[in-house]
Amino acid sequence: xxxxxxxxxRKTDNQEKWLFKQLSKKQRVHVxxxxxxxxxxxxxxxxxxxxxxxxxVTISKSLLKELYQGKYNVIEYNVTNGRERVVTRSxxxxxxxxxxxxxxxxxxxxYQPIDNTVITMYYNDINDNHITLDKKRYSKK
Numbered sequence: 025x026x027x028x029x030x031x032x033x034r035k036t037d038n039q040e041k042w043l044f045k046q047l048s049k050k051q052r053v054h055v056x057x058x059x060x061x062x063x064x065x066x067x068x069x070x071x072x073x074x075x076x077x078x079x080x081v082t083i084s085k086s087l088l089k090e091l092y093q094g095k096y097n098v099i100e101y102n103v104t105n106g107r108e109r110v111v112t113r114s115x116x117x118x119x120x121x122x123x124x125x126x127x128x129x130x131x132x133x134x135y136q137p138i139d140n141t142v143i144t145m146y147y148n149d150i151n152d153n154h155i156t157l158d159k160k161r162y163s164k165k
Contacts, residue, residue: 036102036104038104038105038106039102039103039104039105040102040103040163041100041101041102041103041161041162041163042100042101042102042162042163043099043100043162044097044098044099044100044101046162047101051101052098055098055101055110056098058101058108058110058135058137059094059096059098059110059112059135059137060094061137061140062091062092062094062112062135062137062140063092063140064092065140066092066135066140066141066142067140067141067142068141068142069141069142069143069144071143071144072142072143072144072145075144075145083131083145084118084131086116086118087114087116087117087118087130087131088131090114090115090116090131091112091114091131091133095114095115095116096112096113096114096115096133097112097113097115098110098111098112099111099112099113099132107136107138107139108136108137108138109134109135109136109137109143110134110135110137111132111133111134111135112132112133112135113130113131113132113148114130114131114132115130116130117129117130117150118131118147120147122147122149127149128149128150128151129147129148129149129150130147130148130150131145131146131147132145132146132147132148133145
């Protein structure tokens with residue numbers, strides 16, 4: 025079982041972001057098309073590789089495979105430093121140790137289509153429905 029400590033990002037510089045449900049139908053189609061460019065040729069950023077090499081995260085191979093097969097939900101779209109990014113969340117789950125508690129989690133991934141790179145990956149509790157989400161971090165339509 026993987027041991028994991030919850031993280032908290034308060035602000036990302038030079039970023040505008042939207043929850044997928046905030047987007048218009050036309051924007052959703054665009055974002056879904058961006059997400060579909062993810063495939064086995066996609067590379068991992070140095071950040072992801074460092075997280076794996078330093079044992080900060082162990083990626084569930086089955087959940088990673090699901091993401092590559094398109095078995096995910098798009099949960100967010102953002103533009104960071106002028107580059108579009110799509111945040112996906114696996115439909116499947118795995119169990120990990122979160123702060124000493126056995127927890128079912130989905131695998132989330134931030135994907136940057138312009139250079140076909142996974143920027144970061146992280147686990148999210150399957151029961152997280154974003155009630156505690158800081159809506160101030162999200163742009164208005």
